[in-house]
């Protein structure tokens with residue numbers, strides 16, 4: 001007999017959509033208190049299973065990984081046929097496997113990232129220059145914004161060895177940032193088509209239509225980058241710098257016929273869409289938490305940085321392994337503010353047995369990483385920001401511990417993790433070590449508001465703004 005997990009009773013047509021509200025990660029966590037860690041809802045036509053405990057998450061992400069590894073494709077990402085070539089949205093199959101292999105063996109390995117770290121380190125220097133300039137004129141910086149711009153250029157230098165645009169000035173930069181921003185906005189807006197697939201051809205909110213314009217512009221920009229490189233290579237003019245970047249690696253793979261699927265610019269679209277906002281929102285949350293606890297966490301972080309790399313210096317990627325407390329700050333931030341609170345939606349292709357229930361074919365499966373990170377049965381004082389809790393612990397961010405899964409786990413785990421865990425501590429450590437900070441408007445540290453705003457990524461509702469004073473080495 002089929003036994004669906006328990007859940008709230010659905011209303012006609014809309015089902016339980018009205019239960020989601022503005023903060024679905026929180027509403028679903030509250031519902032799980034009533035219905036349990038494996039719960040079912042009806043979102044329009046879509047049966048949705050929500051996982052809210054580490055034990056159930058381990059079942060889904062590890063023990064029965066294969067059955068739960070397909071994606072429910074959001075309609076927005078089918079714009080420009082993106083989901084047909086996107087590693088993030090393809091079902092598990094040959095094309096997805098090859099793309100994952102390219103990432104794990106040729107892009108995000110330790111040796112490749114070590115070989116191109118120089119492409120990133122002067123972007124961090126530029127960040128310091130920009131923040132210093134604002135500080136000198138007494139102007140507060142929007143930390144999420146500068147982190148977003150820095151993440152964008154860290155990525156674009158890793159991939160193309162060049163800035164996609166001057167990160168802090170000029171209209172081009174703003175245009176690109178707005179583009180990425182609009183993509184996040186459209187992808188994060190609840191779309192009726194995802195709940196009522198019959199509406200697909202109508203695209204009633206115009207989400208897919210607008211997304212096609214945004215994706216189109218980015219794909220064109222990437223085309224330009226690739227053509228420029230091919231031309232430089234043809235003329236024998238490509239410089240040494242670019243010989244370690246991602247584009248170069250991909251062109252080599254194509255040249256030696258190493259891959260049996262067509263490679264396209266959709267891969268770049270995936271990397272930028274998945275890698276910028278996630279990284280920068282984690283940096284913003286980390287800084288908000290650190291500045292809020294100035295007496296304790298900030299002082300300890302500064303002391304460690306001072307001792308290990310020296311006061312006022314930027315953090316290099318090679319320093320991270322020596323900065324234990326900084327790494328604990330990043331883990332604690334990811335526990336309380338996972339950038340993708342419900343991971344990306346999974347889907348089951350067949351009926352699956354899970355924890356004594358039957359998950360019907362084609363159900364959407366959401367894993368509430370946000371709720372699991374705050375589970376009082378797993379974490380002592382779960383709501384308090386205490387990096388110390390990780391000092392003596394083996395828990396890491398790789399998805400080995402199902403109580404802490406900000407990057408997901410199993411075969412669909414975030415492939416960009418090795419780069420993310422370089423970029424985030426480098427930015428956070430540098431902002432802490434190179435500056436003293438005062439919250440804008442004289443807000444006392446303890447009064448900083450920490451409200452969030454749900455989208456595909458979890459942003460801070462009120463941007464963190466603070467005035468920086470350069471620390472002289």
Ligand code: HEM
Pocket residue numbers: 087088089100155270271272274275276278279282338339340343344345406407408409411412413414415416417419420424
């Ligand atoms: C703090 C930063 C980041 C966080 C918290 C994060 C988190 C995630 C999560 C939760 C998923 C879904 C995993 C699942 O379904 O189990 C994901 C997927 C993905 N991430 Fe990240 N990510 C980050 C940075 C990056 C970066 C820097 C890149 C690449 C440049 C990247 C590329 C991807 C891709 C391509 C996927 C799709 C993988 C697939 O579906 O097979 N991410 N990420």
